Amino acid sequence: MGVNEQSGTNGDLLIELEDVYKIYQMGQEQVKALAGVSVSFAAGSFWAIIGPSGSGKSTMLNILGCLDRVTSGRYTLENNDVSMMNDDAVSELRLRHLGFIFQSFNLIPQLTVQRNIELPLYYLGWDAEESAARAVELARRVGLEERLGHRPMELSGGQMQRVAIARALANDPRILLADEPTGNLDSATGQQILELLRELNEQGKTIIMVTHESDIARLANKRLHMRDGLIETVEED
Amino acid sequence: MRRLKVARNIWLGIENLLLHKLRTFLTMLGVVFGVGSVVAMLSVGEGASKEALQQIDKIGIRNIIISSIKSVEEESQSTTRSYMSIYGLTYDDRLRIEETFSHVLQAVPVKLIRKSARLAERNLELRVVGTTPSWFELLKREMVAGRELLEIDSKNRSGIVVLTEFGARRLLATENTIGQRVRVGGSYYEIVGIVKSEGGMAGNIQMPDEQIDAYIPIEAAKERYGDITTRYTSGSRERELVELHQMIVEVDHMDNVESVAKGIEVMLKRFHKKVDYRISVPLALLRQAEATKRTFNVVLGSIACISLLVGGIGIMNIMLASVTERTREIGIRRAIGAKRRQITGQFLVETVVLSTAGGLIGIGLGLLIPWMITIFAGMPTVVTIKSVILSVGISISIGIVFGLYPAVRAANVDPIIALRHE
Ligand SMILES: Nc1ncnc2c1ncn2[C@@H]1O[C@H](COP(=O)(O)OP(=O)(O)OP(=O)(O)O)[C@@H](O)[C@H]1O
Ligand SMILES: [Mg+2]
Numbered sequence: 308m309g310v311n312e313q314s315g316t317n318g319d320l321l322i323e324l325e326d327v328y329k330i331y332q333m334g335q336e337q338v339k340a341l342a343g344v345s346v347s348f349a350a351g352s353f354w355a356i357i358g359p360s361g362s363g364k365s366t367m368l369n370i371l372g373c374l375d376r377v378t379s380g381r382y383t384l385e386n387n388d389v390s391m392m393n394d395d396a397v398s399e400l401r402l403r404h405l406g407f408i409f410q411s412f413n414l415i416p417q418l419t420v421q422r423n424i425e426l427p428l429y430y431l432g433w434d435a436e437e438s439a440a441r442a443v444e445l446a447r448r449v450g451l452e453e454r455l456g457h458r459p460m461e462l463s464g465g466q467m468q469r470v471a472i473a474r475a476l477a478n479d480p481r482i483l484l485a486d487e488p489t490g491n492l493d494s495a496t497g498q499q500i501l502e503l504l505r506e507l508n509e510q511g512k513t514i515i516m517v518t519h520e521s522d523i524a525r526l527a528n529k530r531l532h533m534r535d536g537l538i539e540t541v542e543e544d
Numbered sequence: 545m546r547r548l549k550v551a552r553n554i555w556l557g558i559e560n561l562l563l564h565k566l567r568t569f570l571t572m573l574g575v576v577f578g579v580g581s582v583v584a585m586l587s588v589g590e591g592a593s594k595e596a597l598q599q600i601d602k603i604g605i606r607n608i609i610i611s612s613i614k615s616v617e618e619e620s621q622s623t624t625r626s627y628m629s630i631y632g633l634t635y636d637d638r639l640r641i642e643e644t645f646s647h648v649l650q651a652v653p654v655k656l657i658r659k660s661a662r663l664a665e666r667n668l669e670l671r672v673v674g675t676t677p678s679w680f681e682l683l684k685r686e687m688v689a690g691r692e693l694l695e696i697d698s699k700n701r702s703g704i705v706v707l708t709e710f711g712a713r714r715l716l717a718t719e720n721t722i723g724q725r726v727r728v729g730g731s732y733y734e735i736v737g738i739v740k741s742e743g744g745m746a747g748n749i750q751m752p753d754e755q756i757d758a759y760i761p762i763e764a765a766k767e768r769y770g771d772i773t774t775r776y777t778s779g780s781r782e783r784e785l786v787e788l789h790q791m792i793v794e795v796d797h798m799d800n801v802e803s804v805a806k807g808i809e810v811m812l813k814r815f816h817k818k819v820d821y822r823i824s825v826p827l828a829l830l831r832q833a834e835a836t837k838r839t840f841n842v843v844l845g846s847i848a849c850i851s852l853l854v855g856g857i858g859i860m861n862i863m864l865a866s867v868t869e870r871t872r873e874i875g876i877r878r879a880i881g882a883k884r885r886q887i888t889g890q891f892l893v894e895t896v897v898l899s900t901a902g903g904l905i906g907i908g909l910g911l912l913i914p915w916m917i918t919i920f921a922g923m924p925t926v927v928t929i930k931s932v933i934l935s936v937g938i939s940i941s942i943g944i945v946f947g948l949y950p951a952v953r954a955a956n957v958d959p960i961i962a963l964r965h966e
Contacts, residue, residue: 374879374959395883402881413876413963417563427880435552478881 321482321513322348322371327380329366329536340366342536343380350481353508354515355524358533364517365486367533371515372405372484373397385481402430406475408485412467414459420446420470421455427478445473449503465496472503483507485516489523501526557894561901568898571862574855575902575942576909578848579935583910585844586931588917589837591924596833599746603826604682608793608805609752612786615818628772628783631820635787637812645807647800652678654752654790655765657773659729661758663715670711670758672728674765680739682792683752688712689719690737693759701763705733708741710755728758731768747829752792801827852938855902856946863895863950867957874954875962884955891954895947896940903939907932 329341340363348354348371356364369375370382373389382389385404389397406427407413414423421442428438446452449469459467468488475483485504489497505526508514516527524530532539561568603609612632641651655674660667673679680692688709697704705726707717715726717735725732743755775782793808795801805825812821867874874887910932914925 369960372879374963395885398878398881398883400881401879405881407879409963413872413879415873415876417560426877430877430881430883430886432549434548474880 321350321385322515323381323383324367324370325381325383327370327382328378329363329370329375330378339536341370341377344536344538345380346531346538346541348513348515350513351508351511352513352529353505353527354513355527355530356515356517356533357519357521357524357530358539360519362533363536364519364533366536368484368486368515368517372407373401402427402478404480404482406478406480406483408468408471408475408483408488410487410490412459412464412471412491414467414470414474416459418458419455420451420457420459420462423459423470424473424477426474431478441477442473445476446470448476449473463496464492465499468492468496468500469503472500472507476507480512482513482515485514487517487519489518497523553889553893554897557890557897560894561898567862571859572898572902572905574851574858575899575939576855576906578852578855578942579903579906579939580909580913581844581848581851582938583907583927583931583935584913584917584925585841585848586934587910587914587925587927588844588923589840590926590928590931591914591918592840593830593833593837594926595924596747596829600826600829602683602742603746603749603751604684604792604794605798605827605830606795606801607682607826608795608801608808609749609824609826610791610793610808610812611750611822611824612789613820613822614784615820617818628785630785631818632786633788633791633821637815638788638791640811640815641791641793641808644811645804647796647804649794649796650678652676652682652792652794653762653788654679654792655762655769655786656789657729657765657769659769661711661715661726661728663717663721663724663726666715668711668714668756670728670756671754672765672769673753673757673759674762674769675759676762678794679759679792682794685742685753686740688738688740690722690735692737692739693761697761698763701761701767703731703733703764704736704760706737706739706759707735708753708755708757709738710741710743711758712738714756728760729769733758733760746826747832749824749826749829752790798827801825852942856899856942859895859899859942860946860950863891863947864953866894867891867950867954870954871957871962871965874957875959875965878957878959879963887955887957888951891951892944892947895951896943899939899943899947900936903935903942906939907935910935 324344324346327341327344328339331338331340344367356367358364366375370377373384377390380390384400387400389400392400415426421439424442424445425438428441433441443452443455446455449472451466451469451473454462454466459470462470483504488504489500492500501523504514504516518524528544530542532542610633614629614631638651638653641648652675657672657674659670659672661670675693676698677693677695690706693706705728707715712718712721717738722735722737725734739759741753741755741757742751743753744751771787772783772785793804795804802825805823809823877887911927914927917923918925
């Protein structure tokens with residue numbers, strides 16, 4: 308049970324990993340991407356997961372984002388035991404509770420900015436007009452209301468990441484997951500994106516961000532250091 | 545709301561297909577040609593049976609035509625001098641047929657005598673048809689002028705005649721000629737009507753009427769010409785005794801025609817020493833046309849099936865490529881929260897839209913081909929609503945059958961791998 312003593316006091320418990328293993332079988336050898344991780348993420352914080360390459364940061368984030376499954380252990384997200392849920396239920400969790408921000412933006416190239424932002428709403432079953440109104444509102448929030456009709460290819464990297472953030476906010480999730488969101492951006496642009504994330508955190512979003520730069524990690528108020536699939540330390544401001 | 549959603553999904557599918565217009569078009573071609581050939585094929589078969597039906601309509605689908613024929617032995621003996629050949633249907637045959645078969649409504653007797661006619665200055669070789677008024681009931685021919693034969697004519701053995709339109713024209717008879725007298729052989733007849741006639745063959749069946757017919761009451765024919773005809777040919781004299789040259793048997797219902805024909809055949813075999821009659825069943829033409837249509841449909845149907853199969857495989861191939869190409873998109877959608885079945889649905893809708901669009905173009909082609917077949921090959925064709933609906937059904941099914949595998953594959957893409965996919 309180890310490292311979850313920070314939780315409980317501040318905010319309600321949102322996310323909890325208990326003795327989680329993620330093991331890849333590579334022929335004869337086993338790669339332990341996560342080697343028995345136990346941690347709780349309290350609501351409302353801005354977390355950074357930091358560590359050297361190959362330490363299991365992305366693996367951890369994918370499991371938190373319900374994109375990947377644990378090999379063993381338990382993962383609880385907002386009182387749902389994710390390890391026991393079927394694919395449809397897990398998809399529903401992603402749809403209603405999570406927002407993703409990726410290093411490579413992951414916008415759908417043939418769709419306009421507006422359509423990209425509307426995507427979660429489409430799966431939530433919103434009708435076209437409501438979705439459009441929400442997309443406009445979100446685009447304004449990330450400062451891209453002028454670009455709604457453009458395709459991702461016509462935008463700069465920073466703008467693309469803003470669109471991705473707008474999209475991640477569309478379903479109004481409590482949790483935002485970001486895997487090296489500034490990895491493909493120059494430092495000035497990256498700074499703006501981080502600023503935006505900080506604002507969102509201040510507005511109440513729980514943010515978990517993977518990074519391998521300690522400068523960036525310093526912006527977060529909680530830092531989880533990883534090495535070789537294990538949690539080294541948890542720092543808190 | 546639900547319908548709106550379906551429409552929206554279809555529209556999204558169309559949008560996606562329109563991103564690659566040329567590829568979409570090329571992918572559709574297999575279905576276009578497959579469906580085109582299905583429609584064309586059905587139209588040719590349909591045209592053939594419609595033509596047969598039209599021909600049969602001229603003889604009457606519930607009618608059986610029995611004709612007297614001179615048997616081969618009779619033919620060889622008739623060269624002997626002063627021999628009289630006796631053959632063909634008899635008055636008794638007619639009574640027996642009418643009495644024996646409950647499904648027979650009536651058997652209309654026909655006597656045929658060749659005579660030359662003269663009206664004013666014009667001559668014409670006629671075939672005098674002695675029959676009853678029912679003849680005009682069984683063979684529906686349009687009257688051009690005047691009236692048909694009536695019961696009263698039969699009773700009075702009246703010397704009246706109904707000419708065919710063709711015969712009337714040759715004799716320069718018009719509407720105004722009605723009431724005048726025409727000489728046929730040695731007797732005079734009052735012209736009471738002019739009727740349209742068919743003549744020639746319907747399939748392999750001789751039409752009961754000819755262009756040069758002249759219809760008179762059978763009683764008059766019997767009285768004036770008797771049952772024996774004498775013909776003088778190149779010095780020899782041929783004598784024949786034929787009571788009835790033809791009978792047109794009306795059956796109560798289409799379904800009984802074939803069994804009645806069988807029965808008549810058995811009966812005639814029993815009462816005739818030689819086969820001096822021929823039974824023609826117009827309905828058989830329809831059966832023939834239907835058999836032809838079936839063969840045609842099977843042969844061309846298999847060709848159409850193969851091209852549809854090829855078309856379907858082409859679609860599947862492109863959709864599989866599209867799934868690979870859009871792996872990352874699938875990953876993004878899954879990460880956002882799309883369920884597997886929604887991804888399946890998305891790709892399936894695209895495939896069905898693709899194949900249905902192909903099918904619609906194919907139907908256009910399928911309307912064009914029969915039109916050209918009719919113009920250039922002179923074959924009758926009929927495109928039925930049924931074949932169009934069938935084609936739409938086929939195209940949708942092709943989309944579902946060949947789209948299912950790529951769509952399921954798309955849904956089973958692992959989102960993490962998909963998101964890393966370049
Ligand atoms: N699909 C996989 N199959 C086999 N091994 C994998 C797979 N995914 C990750 N790994 C291994 O798991 C370990 C952790 O990988 P992970 O991607 O989580 O690292 P990371 O901390 O995100 O590194 P980076 O900073 O380079 O992105 C690595 O050793 C990696 O090789
Ligand atoms: Mg990583």
